[in-house]
Amino acid sequence: MPLPKLPTKPATLLLAKDYPQASGANPVPFPETAAAPKKTARGAKAAAVSEPALAPAASPAAAPIMAEATAPAAKKTARKGAVASVPPVAEVAAAKPASKPVTYPAPAAPAAAPVEAKAPRGKVTPIKAEAPQQPKHKMGEVNKSSTSRHADEAGVTKLFVLDTNVLMHDPTSLFRFEEHDVYLPMMTLEELDNHKKGMSEVARNARQVSRTLDALVANTDDDAIEEGILLSKLGNKDAKGRLFFQTKLQIADLPEGLPQGKADNQILAVVRSLEGEQEGRAVVLVSKDINMRIKARALGLPAEDYFNDHVLEDTDLLYSGIVQLPDDFWNKHGKDMESWSENKNGQSTTYYRVTGPFVPSLLVNQFVYLEPNNGEASFYGQVKQLNGKTAVLRVLRDFSHNKNNVWGVTARNREQNFALNLLMDPECDFVTLLGQAGTGKTLLALASGLAQVLETKLYNEIIVTRVTVPVGEDIGFLPGTEEEKMGPWMGAFDDNLEVLNKSDNDAGEWGRAATQDLIRSRIKIKSLNFMRGRTFVNKFLIIDEAQNLTPKQMKTLVTRAGPGTKILCLGNIAQIDTPYLTEGSSGLTYVVDRFKGWSHSGHVTLARGERSRLADHASDVL
Template sequence: MPLPKMPTKPAALLSPKDYPKAEKGKSVKTDKPEPKLVAVPQQPLATKPAAKIASPVVAKLPAAPSRAKTPAVKAEKPVASKAKSAESRVKSGTSRAADKSGVTKLFVLDTNVLMHDPSSLFRFEEHDVYLPMITLEELDDHKKGMSEVARNARQVSRSLDALVGDIDHHEIEQGIALSKLGNKDAKGHLYFQTKLQTASLPAGLPQGKADNQILTVVRALEADQPGRPVVLVSKDINMRIKARALGLPAEDYFNDHVLEDSDLLYSGIVQLPEDFWNKHGKGVETWQENKNGLSTTFYRITGPLIPSLLVNQFVYLEPNNGEASFYGQVRQINGKTAVLQTLRDYGHAKHSVWGITSRNREQNFALNLLMDPECDFVTLLGQAGTGKTLLALAAGLAQVLETKTYNEIIVTRVTVPVGEDIGFLPGTEEEKMSPWMGAFDDNLEVLNKSDNDAGDWGRAATQDLIRSRIKIKSLNFMRGRTFVNKFLIIDEAQNLTPKQVKTLVTRAGPGTKIICLGNIAQIDTPYLTEGSSGLTYVVDRFKGWAHSGHVTLARGERSRLADHASEIL
């Protein structure tokens, strides 16, 4: 159909004459009569241009403030999300799950969790804790005796008795607030199994076994509370495997873990960057002090590395361009400034300790800590053959027999066998402990042979003198004791629990120095790992204290055979 003529002005009405007629032989198909056809397009032509002209003018007025507000709203959202993510990093994994879903979890505790950590009832933050009746039965079976497990079982029983002491049966069924005893971090409730829980397990599982009864309780709780996560917590690996095989969620007890990865453990040593003095040498203050007849140099420095340093941490710089190396120790940290002290070189023969000189950098750091009278607590970690026991004994003998700083050396260790137990040992306390102290006897023999000028008679007299000043004590009889002016060596400390380490360290009286030795890669105590060992616990908690120090010995010095075996086996 031909188009009509163009209108002369906006919103002008077109007459029927303006539409050209169709050619002959060609029909123009229209659905409506011609007058109505003209009237229909007239209204849109009159209204649409007016709407198009008016709408941009009206829309521009509110558009400007809306665009101005939009960036402000977008800028606030990332700030809120960052703050929320920072809070979630502080909380545990269970707390994050509760924050997202809004539903707290119900943790069913195995007996070994309670016997491993008596305070585990109060370690689950806002989540609830459920104790099956068989768990209480097993606690009752293990409460007798003087072992650590028996003590923990009795402590759990006392805590449970304090929680349920003054409430009735109805309140027990409703749940007991775990914050009742003053544990403010425990915001959940404690539930007991007050009725028989029945659930279907595979027919091959013995129903009378305690582990299977706990699994039955977990399955029944899942059925009773379908909208709530029910998780079994156990230190038994096979128990967790069995639970997962049955489709039940199970977790290890991680609250006692100081670190998830042992590689993140504080080493006590930091290597300085090659441009350290360029960035930290401006305005450096230097002075010397005379301590114990030796001149020591101090440096007061400022720079970007200072916030990452800790007191008594060792620093070193070994340039590749042939310049002199620097070995120091952080003595003070005041805001943005730190005081570094140069070290005594125990690798030189004139500075030998009971005839022993350091063979590598880490051993020199360790001897500086062991011979420092201001350092009351020292921890030494390292693989077999790094010289932990030898250095500690040499430093102890030098400070007991030569400088008279301490009265005697006390040696103790955990009596955990590597293989099968050989049974009871006869004799006194020291005679019973002597088979466990073979490592000290070997090192004493090395130290006794270091004096070549004494002769056989002189070495025998020295050995008798040394034996008279070294006392071997059992760990089982340490509770309640106080050691004054003693040099206490705790060997194989990686087999201690955090509670046992606390018991030993709190025995220290005035003038006592405690040295903890161990290798966290050789843990023989059941349920202890590298992250939950007492040695890892004290290394992490004591770092940065002005009267403690730690060194991780890296290089083995026992023999080339021992070093090669440590690498390949």
């Protein structure tokens, strides 16, 4: 029998209708409680509204569930002491005669949900699985494995189709694809012929490629051209592939929106046709044109950029010329340490010979420093010799002290001190200085040059040059001689010369004017366009804004050095103005990576700006 409904208010008597009866059982008479006091019409109406509707009686199956559900509620109410004691049934029956029993129909049992028949255990119905279909090649899909520069697992080499701009960018690109084959469409040869005239670097590269192709096809019959010409024919042992020319019309379907007469679209049609002919072999388009690579990928053709001219993929890995020694360096390397002093040019220099596990990671002319936090003295040195795990370190000269100033200029930070040690070293023939705007590259170079030309007379004169690439729009031709034409480009040197002239306060106005005339007579400004074929002897050559030079132009300038000449390359690879030149392919990045470790060259990356607080903040936030 289900439990009665719980009272909702304290001291409320349960009525007979609150005791539902089980279905199918004989009705048991329940006595009714005493009549409640009469209420007014308004009170009766309010009571009728507030009294909840009675729920139908639960089935026998639901009775245990209701009992379990009501038991916690009863316990919770009993804890609060809100339920009054209910009088026994016998007392209620004696108070009022019994009335007719009230029965409630039991609710219909819910229909049982259909149960899915299960297969008998031990028997598994075999399911025939269809083989997965290989996805078909769709427009816009590019096989990523085809863009790798290495052969696949089966040893099948790739076929690289070269765009014209790759050959004009690097004339030796034909021999940069290792064991893979190279394919030249006929339109590529036509564009080479169109760009061969002129005195620009692009025209010179086009003519060089034409001469290389002529040497490859010389003494070659038609069958050899069809089968491919060995790229190692001219002595390039790294090139193990073959060179193929387009000898027949390649027909391929391209979208109707692409003009068929455009050169780029014809090369794309050749790549699409080769994909159909070279089944099982990757055909990759190599182009420096970004838009052409985008169109190729939109058509589902593999395309990639030409990266062989990049020195580094990440410029953060560029050699900085400075390394910090570990805190326990002297404990691990000072056991058999030797030290001695040498006098050169009236100055005493201290040397240390150390041996330990950290030495093999160093390079010659690399700067090392140790700044302990325990109050010990700092150490600033330069690697002069390396022999296995043994290195000779030279203690640096402190150019931050006023007694060691260079033309009135002293080092303001650690990196500037390293740079002045390189610039004032007569054994160092090639110096590169990298750094953001305001780090003092030009000022340090001019000060060291004037000191070694006018004071020590180590060099005859200072030659300044730079590439004439404007930041914005070109203002046109400039009048005057070569030096007058280069005058507007040398505004940075004029500003630094003015600072250096003001550093001599004891000379007076007439003395500074005479010094300025003397300085002007020893500084020559030369154009980069007239450097080929020249030889500089005992010159202090400064190449400003060297980040705008290509590796080939940088090679042309560095090879101009004669006996007793020192070359300085200054620049910031974050401010490249030359089109089609990036941080990884810049000539300045090229020489920094190639000259590291040479005993007569050095490099320093200046990190801290010293121009002004405004310039430093602008370099950080802009």
